[in-house]
Amino acid sequence: MNRPRIAPEDLFDAEFLESVQRLRIVAQRVARSGRPAEQRSRDMGSGIEFRDFRAYSPGDDFRAIDWNIYQRLGRVFLRLFEELEDLPVYLVPDTSESMFLEDPPRIKAALRTALALAAIALHQHDSVGLLPFGEDLEVAVRPTAGKGQVLRFADHLSRLTAGERQPGTDFKTSLDKLRAMPLRSGLVVIISDFFDPAGLEPVIESLQLLRHRVLLCQITRATDREPDLDGDLRLVDCETGQLEDVSVTANVRDAYRRAYDRFEKKLTDFARDRQAGLVRIDADRDVLDQLAPLFESGSLVV
């Protein structure tokens, strides 16, 4: 489907960039004052080797967050290991049709999330890559370092909104491709609604096989669980074109909610079991308001 590009200034308006800047400055200020993350023990070995936990402080590298502990304790802790500064961030935003359908489209929240994370990572670490996916994965930006790359990233992210691309979602194909790519171990940030027509199981299976650390940013909205639909409808899947005739009754609504809740639980359970991070971003709310607590106070509402 060929769609017009959303201009960077529409996607990342001045207010958003300013907020990202504040988020980035906060992270950087903390870093200048002495990042606890830089207090490395010389006894630490090489490679990705877990040595210790430390409570998250503003400015700490979010890549080091131990999501497993967070899931269990509700508090953010950092894993300390030597390879921290060599941990690239691979941003994997979903650009399938489901991200563009609604108003406002989820892609805006997704790309803003991506830019925010890119901005912070670029100022803290060396490289950030951009690998959008839909039915397949592609490399939009090879892992690149440098503080001046933020606007370039903004431009690349904006380009993801335009052009001819395939509408569907295929996590398996995309993640299999990612797995096959000769990338340094890093943090894979998957920004998506995770609506794969094949279901969540293939997604989980593919994620399980990734050798990277995983942060899942699920772009949601309230109508995902409480759809504002009633009557006799012919539902058209915007990605597959599949038709589903449904008479929306109270029973059907209840069953729908149960199905969605199962989906959410499955995703949550996976993140916990895989020790992956799971952040739920409401597409109808300000993205940075939802991300800021993570970086400023170590609190995170999932």
Place this chain on the structure above:
Amino acid sequence: MTLSLFSPLIWALGLLGLAGILYALQRLRVRHRVQPVVTTLFWKEALEEAQARVLVRRFRHFLAFLFVLLIVALLWLGVAGPHRDGSGERTYLVLVDASASAQVGRRQAQIRDALIEASDALPSDRTTVIRVGATAEALLAPGEPWEVALKRFDQPVVGQGPAAFDETLRHSLADSKSNTPSGSSASDSPTTGSPTTVVLIGDARVSDAIAAQLPAGHRMIRWSLPDLISENHGVVTLGVSPASSGLWDRVDVRVEIDGYPAPPSWDSVRVTLNDAELPEDSKQSANASPDLETRWIAQFSDLPANGGKFSVELPADGFTADDRATIALPRRAIQGVAIADPLRAMFGDLVNADPAFRTTLESPDVAIATAAGSATSVPTLLFVPASTQEPAILIEHLPDEDSESVLSDALATLGLDQIDAVDLADQLSTPITVGARPATVRRVLVWEELLAPELNFTQSHAFPLFVAYSLRWLADAEPITRAVAAGEPWIEARTPVEDGQARSFDPVDARYRPRAIGEYREANGRLQWVSLQSEEETRRVTRRSSGVSAISEERPDDAPETVAWWLALAALALLSVEWVLFRTGRMP
């Protein structure tokens, strides 16, 4: 409960058909609103779990189908026209006004239009139509097609007479009660046991008394008709009385007219005697009745009582039936009385003092004699010895008169009720009785002993009355009769009467009522004129009947409306419930 429109079997089959249609509709693919969604992943699971309706597959919403079928069944039952058991099918009695006032202008055309409308509303198999005017004519019997009624209606109305809805209803109610089987309710009609709606088409009034006699379950409604002519006047009363001047052979005539808001000009009123117009000075002053704003009275005095034809005719207006009235004046000639010599001293002054009689010696009309006197062929007041007859007073009447009727009338006609018979009996030591027998000529035979001076009879106040009344009876003087009004009893009619259409009517017990205005001939050849003389008819043409409390201005509709209304309300209530269920998502 029974159904009016069709049998229960047909209704059930119809319901099955409707159920089939509903079933087919539910099986058909519903028109869906196309809705793009981000994913159908969860909807698929939900549908499988909720076992939602899958089109063109299994019939899933059986309860919804039953619910809708219930609503349809209620409406279908309402269409079938149910009514409660025992009430039977309602019958209709349509009375069509053909009175004189209903024949004014386009009234009959308006009534015909109303009848056509009624034919659309009323079932012909349960409707009777009667046209009521000078005669009561059946226009439609139950089972006949409505076209027959209209064809009969188009036949000319026979005669002009006053409204007679009361009379027709009275007969109808009497027939209904007499045909009612023992033990059944008076509200049941003789054959079907159903209530009746009386539909009145026209302006003829129905009295409160008749309306109150309608059995329970009966209804009476009036079909609305447009207003009639704006102004009308007519002769409402025509009466004759003995002349106020006292002259026996003269009478006074009183005419009352109605409909003039101001005193009418009597110059425009034509008053004739034997078709010759009366002089202007004979029309006395007209006075308004203090109670009626539009009623005016004229008195015509000392008109000759010689059997002449008196007519009054008003200027023509839109309704002419009431513009003319005619009466035959009585014959009241002074009778000659021959008095036998022995009785002349006793009866002479008495006879001469009576304005109806004069004494004469030649060609008398009546006589007063004794048995010893010469036989006379004229009607005679005859005094005879008591030994010659048992009754003290024996009345010999004409052969065509009835002795019992004569005797019963004698108390008044001969003034016998004034005689103190007890006192006379005491004095004579014998009962005083009255008898009657037919004879070739009228005579009144009285014991001559009653004339004895020692008795009080000749000195009593009753004696001159007895003599005067007896002489009048003997002379067969015509009574003062009032003008005969159409629809009113013709009390004085004694012989068969023939109307203008050569139809003969035999008066029985003074109940004969001529229905139509016109000229009637009695068997003795005497002519009588029947006029409308109806204040109600005169006034009705200018305004619609106010009706009776039992009458409403509704249009008739068929009987099962009450039950059908309840069914419709029930269906509406269920539809509301369905709407709520649908809106809350409890029903597809």
